[in-house]
Amino acid sequence: AQKITQTQPGMFVQEKEAVTLDCTYDTSDQSYGLFWYKQPSSGEMIFLIYQGSYDEQNATEGRYSLNFQKARKSANLVISASQLGDSAMYFCAMDRSARQLTFGSGTQLTVLP
C-alpha cells in the first residue's frame, strides 16, 4: 500500500523568504509520480509541480521546486520568494499504475507580511 506523510500541520514564513514543505512517501512500486497541489480557502485543488520516479533532475516550475531524494523517499516542496497569495493548504500526493492519487494530510502555510 502507498502512504504519504506530511509531518508539518502548519508552517509560517515571512514574505519574500523561502520555505520548505516536507513530504515522505512509502511505496513498493518502481514507477510512480509525485505531485504537489495547493488548496486555497476557496477549496479548489491547484496543481503545482510533478516529479516522476525515474526523473534524474529535480522538477522546477517558476517559484516552485521539488527536492526529490529517492533513497530517502522524500519529495519536499520548496517555495522561493514567498508571497501573501501563497497562504494555503499544500498537499503532497503520489500515483502509480493504478492511477489513483494518494494524498498526505496537508500542511497549512501562512505567509506573514
Place this chain on the structure above:
Amino acid sequence: GAGVSQTPSNKVTEKGKYVELRCDPISGHTALYWYRQSLGQGPEFLIYFQGTGAADDSGLPNDRFFAVRPEGSVSTLKIQRTERGDSAVYLCASSLGTATDTQYFGPGTRLTVL
C-alpha cells in the same frame, strides 16, 4: 480553455435522501476521477473512469455509492440513503489518460447531510 466544473457547489440534504453530484471534465480528457475530502484531511480516492467504464472503483465505501459516465464525458456520482457521515467535499478531477499524467481538479461539491 474551461476547467473542470462541478454542480451543485453546495448540497444540503436530509439523512436517508438520494443525491446526485455532477462533474464536467476538461474537454478532451478521457480519464475522470472522484475523490472525497473530509474536513481537515487530504482527498481520498473513490473511483476512476477511463472513457465510459469504471477502471477502478476500489475506493467506493459501500454499495450506497455509485458513479456513471455514460458517454465518456460528464460523470454523475450518486449516493443513496445518505448518512451524516457522507458529509464532505466531493472533488472531481480529469486528465488526458496517459501514464502518470496530471489530474486537474474541479471546485468540488460540498455535501451536508442533516
